[in-house]
Amino acid sequence: ALVVRFLTKRFIGDYEANTGALYSRKFTIDGEQISLQVQDTPFVSLEEDTDSICCQEQINRSIYWADGFVFVYSITDYESFRLLRPLHQHLRRIHPNANIPLLLMANKGDLLRARQVSSKEGLQLAGELGGTYCEVSARESGEGVHEAFQQLCQELSRSCGSCCNGEKRRGLHLVRPKSPNMQDLKRRLKQALTSKGKSATAL
Numbered sequence: 355a356l357v358v359r360f361l362t363k364r365f366i367g368d369y370e371a372n373t374g375a376l377y378s379r380k381f382t383i384d385g386e387q388i389s390l391q392v393q394d395t396p397f398v399s400l401e402e403d404t405d406s407i408c409c410q411e412q413i414n415r416s417i418y419w420a421d422g423f424v425f426v427y428s429i430t431d432y433e434s435f436r437l438l439r440p441l442h443q444h445l446r447r448i449h450p451n452a453n454i455p456l457l458l459m460a461n462k463g464d465l466l467r468a469r470q471v472s473s474k475e476g477l478q479l480a481g482e483l484g485g486t487y488c489e490v491s492a493r494e495s496g497e498g499v500h501e502a503f504q505q506l507c508q509e510l511s512r513s514c515g516s517c518c519n520g521e522k523r524r525g526l527h528l529v530r531p532k533s534p535n536m537q538d539l540k541r542r543l544k545q546a547l548t549s550k551g552k553s554a555t556a557l
Contacts (some may be wrong), residue, residue, distance in 0.1 A: 356426060356461060357394045359492045359499045381504070381509045390507060393420070398441060407437075407444040417448045422455040422510045424503075429460050429489070430468040435475070442483050455509040456485030459502055464491040 356360055377392045393416045398409040417423075423445065428435040437479065438458065458480040460471065473489060480487035486505065490498035 356396055357392060359496045360503055381507050383507050393451045398437060400440060405440045407440050412446055417445055422506055424457045424459055426459045426461055428462045429471045430462050430465050430472040435471045439480060455506060455513050456483060457502060457506045458485050458487045460489040461492055463489045464494045
C-alpha cells in the first residue's frame, strides 16, 4: 500500500504487494530532475531457528544495484520489526557500498491502540543501522510517505554526488521511458477501485 500511495497518491487496502515489480517516478531535487526507481521487493523471512534471512535471488540482485534502501515494518507487528536487523546484515554482505542511504519507515501509524513497536525502538534501530527514521500511515495521508521518499532522494543526491566524482550517477540519472510496470500498477489500481464500487453498490 505504501508503494501505491507514493506513486499514485491513492490508498488501496487490498493492493497486491510484494510483486517484485519495478516502478519509476520523476523527482526534482535542488532544481535537478531525477528518475527514482522503486523496487517492490517480495517478502523476506527468517530461516527456522536462526537469525538468517531467507529471501529470493531476485532480492539479492535488487540489493546489489540499489542506490538506497527503505526498510518498511508495521508498528502493529513486532515480527516485521525483528526482521530488520538481520536484513541489514544480509544487505551489508551483498552491497559494495557500506554508506548507502537507509530509511526505516514505520507504517500503520494510525493504529496506535494496536502498537507493538514504539517510536523509541524505531529511532534506536535507525541510529544503530546508520539510517533515518519516520513513522507514516499509508491509509490516512500520502504527505508523510511523500516527504519520507523526498528526504531519501536528497540523501541519495548527496551520496551519489560525493562518491561519483562528477561522473554520471548510476541510479539517479538513469532516465527510462514510462515503465510498463507503472501502467500495470494503474490498471490494477483501477480494477481495485471498480471492485470496491461494485461492492458498495451491492450493499
